[in-house]
Amino acid sequence: MTSGTSGIDERLAGKRICIVAGSGGVGKTTASAALALGLAAAGQRVAVVTIDPARRLADSLGLEELGNEPRRVDATVLEGHGIEMRGELWAMMLDPKATFDGLIAKLAPDAATRDDVLGNRIYAQLSSAIAGSQEFSAVAKLYELDRDGDYDAIVLDTPPSRNALDFLDAPDRLADFFGGRALKLFLVPGGIAGRVMGKGTAVVFGILKKLTGVNLLDDVSVLFRSMGSLIDGFRERASAVKALLSDPATTFLIVTSPEREPVAEAIFFRQKLREAGMPFGGLIVNRAAVLTEAEMTAPAAIHAALRDDLGDALAAKVAAGAEDLQILAARHAAAIERLRSAFDEPDPIVVPRLDGEVQDIDGLLVLYRHLAGRSNST
């Protein structure tokens, strides 16, 4: 089996933004880094935005010093790996909280409002508790980077999310939150607020205080009053961010391993993308056991062929290993078939199980060659 006729480069032609999605542990971060490295080598100015990369991968890219803005990966880091770096690779580690804080600071009409919000006791908690706020921060950052126009391509490694919907819904949810009734209750001067604060809300806070011993009423009122001046700006930003997700220059890559749960989640995510009318750029099946024709030889035949050279016992071990691998490959092939039909995608990019973990430049390059369909070995 080959990695297909159309590699990642063809699929991403004309795209500025590539969002790499998939469930935890399937290799999203390494795929994002490999893709960005490959695109940069081919001459583009690329930024890869990642969340919590593994230490050694981060080190190998010189990421350990990074803040919340992209920094250029030093060209010397990439030297001596048999590639010509014709473009530029930039990388950043996303800090969701700093991104959210930065957005608040930008939207606040004055320094006093900004400080009221950022210094509020419950703001930090609320900003991370709102469903999808981490996902929102990621897309908001993407939006800023894209708007600044410094990059030919931006690759986003999405946060590990239990529910793919969090990602697609994040802008709407945040907009709803900022435009919602609950928030408004605190904001209408006198009138409703006075009435509600006098009765229902006061009761709610009273009970909460009794149960928890924490009096949050003052903090909540102060926070929401100061947030009032941010609402319009925030909703505007949320809809701009949402528009970016369905922009023709944006595309989603879905990464999965050929195991049951990630496959189910990948299929679910594909369906949600379709429903939301968002662009799908390709499916990457990572760490699949892929066999050549010669490796499909029946275990008994392998045993017979090797018995003279290796002796009966050792030949039997090799045959048993081959049999295990064939069973694994058959299971993975079935998973890929299921993905093909669910995705209506005849030609997913299949990356074989590589020897060793991908955690350095060489590993990323090997991975990239597979993504690009330019590898001649499995």
Next chain:
Amino acid sequence: MNTLLERRLLVVTGKGGVGKTTVAAALGLVAARAGKRTIVAEVAQRGDVASAFDREGSQPFEEVELAPGLFHISIDPQDALEEYLRDQLPSGVVAELLIRSKVFAMVAAATPGMRELLTVGKLWELAQLDRRTPGADAYDLVVVDAPATGHGVAVLSAPRTFAAAAGSGPVARQGKIIDRMLSDPEQIAVIAVSLAEELAVTETAALRTSLRERMGLPLERVVANALDPDRYSPREATRLEPHAAHPAVARALRAHRRALRQRAQLARLRTFTDQAPVRLPLHPGGPAIELLADELTAQL
């Protein structure tokens, strides 16, 4: 010291994609086979009570029997909140009023540590012999399919953090009671599932450290999952070398090198706990809970 299955809570955690859920289910089966009435509790990893903002009413969480003596429940913080309010408030009308109140949902979401506390509170409730849930039977053992490592410890330490921050009131009091159970090694054991790969092992090491620092708990056992078979002795590997042109032998040599790398990672895992890691082989045909349970039984 109580043996593993004599505890009240077994918390199974690990990096994403290591097979945590499968191992938790297999552990549950081991306990059920040993005659323990067991529930495997899956903790929703979404981490947002705030989904309450746009949720129309919610279905109460159900305890479903999967196999004789083995139950399953999925714990959602919002469900836990509603159950807690119904249980704690004298009037059902007030409880319903709060449950439907968006302001309340928002404030609950904004209260530091509340989501984790509600989740862990429900785990605690499941582990009580005298349960608060009306008409509910007691379990001998609760196996927790916990969130991925980092967040897993945050959930366990929530009652402690909350009690310290709140100071007084029923929740703080209850937080202390729950914390007493969660930090008692006679009642709880934390089990890390890991692959024999560098990243997963490093994350297991970090889990062990934060568990000790934040909960004063040891990492009880490590389960090394999805191991490739370690088939060849060094001499056999040497005999294979000259025949590497044969595709099956080439694969065998690759498998051997993979096994050697895994061996090195297993050696790291072995330093994390007193007892050797439980080794679960990769099942080429797909993980089978029954087989995994057999293997766990043999090694626990």
